[in-house]
Amino acid sequence: MNKIIYLDAAASYQKPESVIRAEVDFLSNKYANSGRGICRLATDVDSMVLGARQVAAEFIGAQTESQIVFTAGTTDGFNKIAHMLRLGANQTVVVSDLDHHSARLPFVMSGANVVVAPLDDELNFDLNNVPYADVFVITAMSNVIGVQQDVAKIIDAAKQKNPNVITVVDAAQSVVHSEIDVEKLGCDFLCFSAHKIGGDTGLGIMYIKNPDLYKPVVFGGGMVNRIMDNQILFNSAPEVYEAGTLPLTQIAGLVPAIKNIKANRPDLDLIKYMYDEIEKIDRVHIISKRDSSVLSFVVDDMHVLDFGALIGAYGVCVRVGNMCASWIHQYLNIAGSIRISVGAYNSLDEVKQAIEYIKEILK
Numbered sequence: 001m002n003k004i005i006y007l008d009a010a011a012s013y014q015k016p017e018s019v020i021r022a023e024v025d026f027l028s029n030k031y032a033n034s035g036r037g038i039c040r041l042a043t044d045v046d047s048m049v050l051g052a053r054q055v056a057a058e059f060i061g062a063q064t065e066s067q068i069v070f071t072a073g074t075t076d077g078f079n080k081i082a083h084m085l086r087l088g089a090n091q092t093v094v095v096s097d098l099d100h101h102s103a104r105l106p107f108v109m110s111g112a113n114v115v116v117a118p119l120d121d122e123l124n125f126d127l128n129n130v131p132y133a134d135v136f137v138i139t140a141m142s143n144v145i146g147v148q149q150d151v152a153k154i155i156d157a158a159k160q161k162n163p164n165v166i167t168v169v170d171a172a173q174s175v176v177h178s179e180i181d182v183e184k185l186g187c188d189f190l191c192f193s194a195h196k197i198g199g200d201t202g203l204g205i206m207y208i209k210n211p212d213l214y215k216p217v218v219f220g221g222g223m224v225n226r227i228m229d230n231q232i233l234f235n236s237a238p239e240v241y242e243a244g245t246l247p248l249t250q251i252a253g254l255v256p257a258i259k260n261i262k263a264n265r266p267d268l269d270l271i272k273y274m275y276d277e278i279e280k281i282d283r284v285h286i287i288s289k290r291d292s293s294v295l296s297f298v299v300d301d302m303h304v305l306d307f308g309a310l311i312g313a314y315g316v317c318v319r320v321g322n323m324c325a326s327w328i329h330q331y332l333n334i335a336g337s338i339r340i341s342v343g344a345y346n347s348l349d350e351v352k353q354a355i356e357y358i359k360e361i362l363k
């Protein structure tokens with residue numbers, strides 16, 4: 001059996017040892033619920049949750065930890081935001097064809113008027129033609145094209161059309177490759193998932209610039225301060241947005257995940273190396289750019305699922321299909337694509353071996 005070569009970090013990142021150790025230690029030695037108990041084990045978990053919130057706040061340049069809401073992931077964050085904004089048909093939500101389904105569908109389903117922002121020839125937001133928006137959804141880095149958008153400039157352009165626009169950033173991919181500073185971006189909301197930076201599944205971060213502006217949309221334990229007769233007094237942010245028990249094991253892994261990704265970003269020279277080699281293969285058409293965070297392509301006369309199965313038989317894991325990003329594929333007039341992405345754990349040898357297998361399949 002061939003050794004597994006995992007080239008699918010953009011779908012989910014392999015976990016560093018430090019994350020696994022922190023989670024095992026939490027489960028083995030430190031486990032209790034948070035926000036409920038008064039015994040030492042429970043108050044230590046409260047401190048762990050607060051510490052993780054502070055590290056997450058610092059990671060994205062938030063001013064206070066009350067702006068950091070733990071969610072189940074980017075998808076959960078976007079669904080919550082779409083509900084929190086209580087949109088109707090008379091409000092315009094601008095989206096783009098770079099969007100992941102998670103970033104656009106919650107707003108489509110909200111019943112708001114959805115307008116698609118035009119892209120330029122380089123598949124970036126066309127800054128000269130930014131439409132009027134009440135809410136502007138910005139995919140900071142497409143999971144198919146892998147190019148960092150100039151989020152600050154897009155927000156400036158959106159504000160010129162409407163100074164009160166609410167801006168919502170999908171940082172699920174961009175957070176892996178570049179530093180984020182929400183203060184500099186000036187966004188109202190930003191979401192990402194822990195599993196894409198080497199943390200665990202089931203945990204996301206939703207940044208809210210003005211956490212006291214919005215009403216909660218999920219109700220239950222942990223978010224209520226007091227109930228007297230018919231009067232309900234909610235906790236303040238962030239707890240008010242976190243009804244129910246938090247994903248504590250995943251939160252235990254968040255701090256080492258953040259430390260790890262800050263110190264070891266994926267080496268995108270590996271993507272450039274693959275780009276240069278794969279570009280030489282006649283049947284291949286690359287749809288991403290040489291300096292993208294991912295390498296995406298299609299192959300003449302071969303369905304992407306067939307490619308995925310054939311390369312998979314060699315032990316190489318890549319992503320094939322529409323990547324939950326139907327719109328960019330429609331825009332490019334293709335049904336799906338093949339995506340290669342790397343984590344800091346991937347080596348040049350692995351990449352070279354994968355290229356050999358690809359050549360073998362396509363010869």
Ligand SMILES: Cc1ncc(COP(=O)(O)O)c(C=O)c1O
Pocket residue numbers: 010011072073074075076100102103139141142143170172173193324
């Ligand atoms: C750009 C982008 N947005 C949103 C998501 C959704 O993330 P999750 O499935 O962790 O909620 C992904 C995941 O692939 C993504 O790449």
